[in-house]
Amino acid sequence: MKIIDGSITSPSGYRASGVACGLKKNGNRDLAMIVSTTEASAAGIFTKNVVKGHSLQRTMSVIRQGYAQAVIINSGNANACVGPQGLADADKMAHLLAKRVGCADSQIITGSTGVIGQPLNMEAVTNGIEIAWNKLSSEIEAGHEAELAIMTTDLVPKEAAVELEINGQRAVVAGMAKGSGMIHPNMATMIGIITTDLKVDPKLLRALLKTAADRSFNRVSVDGDTSVCDMVIALANGASGIPEISSAEDELAALLLEAMETICVKLAKMIAADGEGATKLIEVNCRGARTAEDAHQVVLAVGKSPLVKTAMFGEDANWGRILTAAGYSGVDFDPDKCNIWLGDLMVCQNGCALPFDEDEASRILNHKEITINIELGEGEASDRLWTCDFSYDYVKINGSYRT
Amino acid sequence: MKIIDGSITSPSGYRASGVACGLKKNGNRDLAMIVSTTEASAAGIFTKNVVKGHSLQRTMSVIRQGYAQAVIINSGNANACVGPQGLADADKMAHLLAKRVGCADSQIITGSTGVIGQPLNMEAVTNGIEIAWNKLSSEIEAGHEAELAIMTTDLVPKEAAVELEINGQRAVVAGMAKGSGMIHPNMATMIGIITTDLKVDPKLLRALLKTAADRSFNRVSVDGDTSVCDMVIALANGASGIPEISSAEDELAALLLEAMETICVKLAKMIAADGEGATKLIEVNCRGARTAEDAHQVVLAVGKSPLVKTAMFGEDANWGRILTAAGYSGVDFDPDKCNIWLGDLMVCQNGCALPFDEDEASRILNHKEITINIELGEGEASDRLWTCDFSYDYVKINGSYRT
Known part of the structure; x- marks a missing residue:
C-alpha cells in the first residue's frame, strides 16, 4: 500500500467536477458531481439523528439497493426541515443528473450541507448541474474541485489516496471529506466520499466502510451520527479489472480495509485539525480501561470538554480538567490509579499532582499537535479520539452562521 | 412566604464572615465561615464525579451523621488530587475551627473550590481562620462577605432569602451560591449553602433539599454532579423556636420546600446568567414529551449545545440547531410533529421552517433573557433548564485559568 x-x-x-451555482453567497463552489463510467457497488453510513435531511433520506433508500452510478452534492443549503418540497427537490436533482448519465434516478446519490430550514434554490441547482456535467473530467484536479464544492466552514480541503498492487495489477482507493471537527462536529455536517476501482460485493463494502468509519470519523470529538445531513459513501466500480472481492475472509478484503482505514483516519484527523476556529489537533488516548466502552466514554468526555479544549488553546497544562472530565464520564474507575501525560510528560500520577517542568509542558502544548494520554490502570482496553482546541474564533464563526 | x-x-x-487569607493571587476574599449558635440539622448533596475533592469527601462523612454546627470554605484552591495531604489539610481546617466553636471536629463542614492539584497553603488558611473567627457577625453584611469569599470566576454574588410566618412566629430561609453556569457548570464547581432557623429532622431536610436542588441547581445546563467539589448544604438550627418539622406529611414541610425551592431556583438562575463570559440567560423548555426523562434529555441536549449557545450570543434565530440538538438527544420523537418558539415567536412548525419576522426575532434575541420553547407533540411530560450563551469571553476566561 x-x-x-x-x-x-x-x-x-470516475469523473468529477465542482462548480459554483449560486447557493453560497460568497460565490464559492457549491455543487459537486461524481460520475462512474459503470454502475458501482455502493455503501453508506448515515446520521442517527431522528431529524434527517431530505437529500440524505433519499440516499438511504438508494444505498439499500447496493448499487449507484453517480453522486450530486450541494453545499450552502442543507435541504433539511423544509417539508415535502425537500424530498421533491432531492428527487429533481437526482433526475436531472440521471437523465444525462443515462441511468435510473435511483442510481443517483444526493447530498446537501449548509443552513437548515431554507428551501433549495432549484433554479441555481438546475443550472449548476448543466455546468457541472459539462466540466466532468477524470483529471486529479477535477476531484479537487469536487472537494472544494462540498466544503462549508472548512478552511482546508481534505483528500487522501492510496495505491495498491494486487497480482501485478494497480488499484486505487481515494477519499474526500468535509466537516469541521469542533465540539459537535457532526452538527456542522460531515460528508465523506470514498471511491475505488476495485470490485467489491456491496454487503462486504458496507461492512468494511463501517469498520473504517468507526475507527476514524466516529472518533472525531463525538460518537458521530449527530447532524441531520452526515453521511459517508463508498463506491467501488471495478474499473481496475481485478476480480471481485466478495468475502471478508479474502485476504484482499483485509488489504482494502487497511486502505480504507488509512484514508478515513487521514481525513478524520484533517477534520479534527480543521475544527471551526481550531489552532491545534488534539489526540486523546485512554488505555488500561476495563472495557472498550469504558475507554470510549473516557476519550469522549475528555475530548468534548470545553474546559479541556480552552485550556489546550491557552496552552495551559491544566490536567485537573482532564481528570475531572474522565471522572464525570460515567465510567467507574479508581482515581488513585489514574495517570495522565501531556505528550510524554507525566503530569498526574495515581490521581495526584506530579511536580512537572512547566517549561517542558509549555513546549509540548505549543505544538500544533498535542497528545493527551490517560492510563486508568483498571484493565486492558483502550480507545482514541481526535479533537481540536476551542478558540475565540469558534464563537465568532458560530455566532452568525446564517448571515 | x-x-x-x-x-x-x-x-x-447564624454568624458569618468572609476574609482574604492569601489563597487568591488577586487579594480577594477567599475564606468563608458560618457558625450556628447551636448544633443544626445538616443535609447535603454532593458531586457524583468519581474523583472527589478532599474537603468534600470529608464533609460527606460529616453529613452522614445528620448534624453540624459550622462551615469553613476556601476558594482559590480546590484541595483536590493532592494525595493524603488533602484530607489531612481538610481535617486541620475543621479542627482549627472546631477548637474555637467548642464542638467536635466532626461538626464542621469543609469545602474548597478553585484550582485542582495544588496543595493548600495551610499557613494562609490557619491565619485566615483566626481572622475570620474574629470577624464573625450576625449582620446581613457578614453573610454577603461570606458569599464573596466563596466566589471564583463568578462576577456577581448570588444570595436569596425568604421570610415565613408560621402561627404568628417568624422564620427565615436563606441561601448563597457560587458557580458559573457555563457549558459544564459543575466542572467550575457549584457550592450552595442554605440556612434556616427552622428545626427540621435531618432525613426530611435531606429529602427537601434533594427535591429543591433537582428543580434548580440540577437544571442549570447539565444534569449536575460533574465537578469534583460540587456540593449543596442545608443547615437548620431551630433558633426560630418553631417546633420541629419531622414529617413530609406536615404542611410546614410543604411550606419549607416551597421556600427552599424558591431560593434554589433564584440562585440557579443567577448561576446560569453569570456563566463564564455569558451575556444572556437562556431558559429551555420542553413540553409534550412522552416521559419526564425524554423531556430532560431534550432540554439537556439543547441547553448544552455550543452551536445553540453561540447562535444566541450572535442573536441569530438559527432554530435548525435547536431541532438538530433535540434530534440527537437520544429521544425518539417524530420531527414532523415538533414545534419551536423563540420567546412567543413560532419559528418551526411540524418540523419545518416557518416564515417568521426576522426583526421580531432580533428584538426577542436582543433581550438579556431568552426563552426557547420546544413542543414535541408526543405526550404530556415537560422539563426546563437554564443556561447561558457562549461568548468570546468564555474562551478567554478558560484559556488561562491557572495563570
Missing part, C-alpha cells in the same frame, strides 16, 4: 497524491478521480473510471 | 433582602445570616442564630 502506497500513499499517493490524488483525489476521488484517481481510481479508474 | 415573602422574598426579602437578606443573606445566610438572616435566619436567627
